[in-house]
Amino acid sequence: MPADTIASGLRRIGAGAIKAVTRVGFSARFFMVVLSRTPDAFRRGRLTMREIYFAGVLSLVIIMVSGLFVGMVLGLQGYDSLNKYGAGDSLGVFVGLSLVRELGPVVAGLLFASRAGSAITAEIGLMKTTEQLSAMEMMAVDPLARIVAPRFWGGVISMPLLAALFSVMGVFGAYLVGVRLIGLDSGAFWGNMRAAIEFWPDITNGIIKSVVFGVAVSLIAVFEGYDAKPTAEGVSSATTRTVVGASLAILALDFILTVFMFRGIGG
């Protein structure tokens, strides 16, 4: 391989690495600025409520329907596996723990990134493309306080609520399959679940995960929208980056959080 080809390849890798590190630094600074605008977002509570409606309420259908089906599938698969070991009555425990600890926050986070995160990025990116953000700046109104901070906090507040609803719908789906369809004892289903799942650490850890995912998805969504190139292609790329970046962030953060939360297990 010629030396100049290797040098060119190394240059490209180096340039890519510098660009990536610069973006991480820029997004960290952006995060700090958004946090500093938080009082503005909550002083104008109507704006944040509106964003909770757009990010949260309008995501209810996909979250609840997905939760129901995931729970029903878990019910079928779980019963099939557990019954082989004569533990079919533990279906409630299996489904409850799976949903509260992992599937609720993670799957709800992935759906939230696709549904609300992409919408937030596209909206802010289009506002930038059509000079609405510049117009706001020229009217002496800070777009970070008026546009970005309410969307960020709308997402952060919505995410744990959506994850909780996902888990509730999942448990209900498993109940429909396990109790109503297969014929498990209703008392055993609910009783075993109540006995096995504790508020601390199971539910609390699920809440912590969903809050962290909410911060990650919302930050990526507002940052990509604000940083989008003001062209149709730029907004399209930013929206894609939000969905891919937020999904990968959720999976990576889930692993890191799980390591810390359940490090005592087996030890």
Add this chain to the structure above:
Amino acid sequence: MTDAASPPAAAPASPTENAVEMTGVSYGYDASRLVLRGIDMTISRGKVVAIMGGSGCGKTTILRLIGGQLRPQAGRVLVAGQSVPDLDRDALFALRRKIGMLFQFGALFTDMTVFENIAFALREHTNLPNELVRDLVLMKLNAVGLRGTAELRPAELSGGMARRIALARAIALDPMLMLYDEPFAGLDPISLGVVGQLIRELNDALGITSVVVTHDVYESLKIVDYLYFVSEGRIIAQGTPEQVKASQDPFVRQFVDGAPDGPVPFHYPARPYSDELAAYAS
């Protein structure tokens, strides 16, 4: 007609009479390529001044420097006697409350009605009761002849109407300086005439100063007091409309006559055509 080195005919003697002063301003979006090189410009209070030039010559950058959205790499930008690049965020926002800006395509907020768009700045910066805000919005809408559109959404407006609504929004806080970025772009002849007339009438009726960035020579010559011509980041000519009409400067003549070739070449720089054809054939 004066060349770039001569003092502007409309320039007043005292700096306090100037709404905008730019001295030796240079700016580049990256270090290797300067968009503006040593711009000197004086805009007197109460005047309508046009900044003209071809696409990409740096006209809009001048507006962004005046509005403090960009900071010059060299030179001085004064608005109402204040050095814009030296202002902190609060002082810059305080100055911007006295500046209105009309963007090229209106930049109306698409999630709001026309009424809410115009009320936006009033609600953000004042504690006026709703009844008074309503009266002020209707007054601004009436000034641009579109009082009947208050409840429409921006998507329901034509290009000309959107531009007039944006103009009403820009004057909502009664600015002392109006900046217009290509106000005539993409308008039909009737809308173009209406917008041009509004710029002049609002300027005189409200006693403000207007800076109009445009490449529409015909419409500009009808409404402005003074013109600057910008090419490749420099002011290459300036004068009153009469001086511009009478000018024999090749660039000004090409611009005013709309000639396809001249100091601004028709062809983008390239290798000789015959060389390119020969290379392809071989």
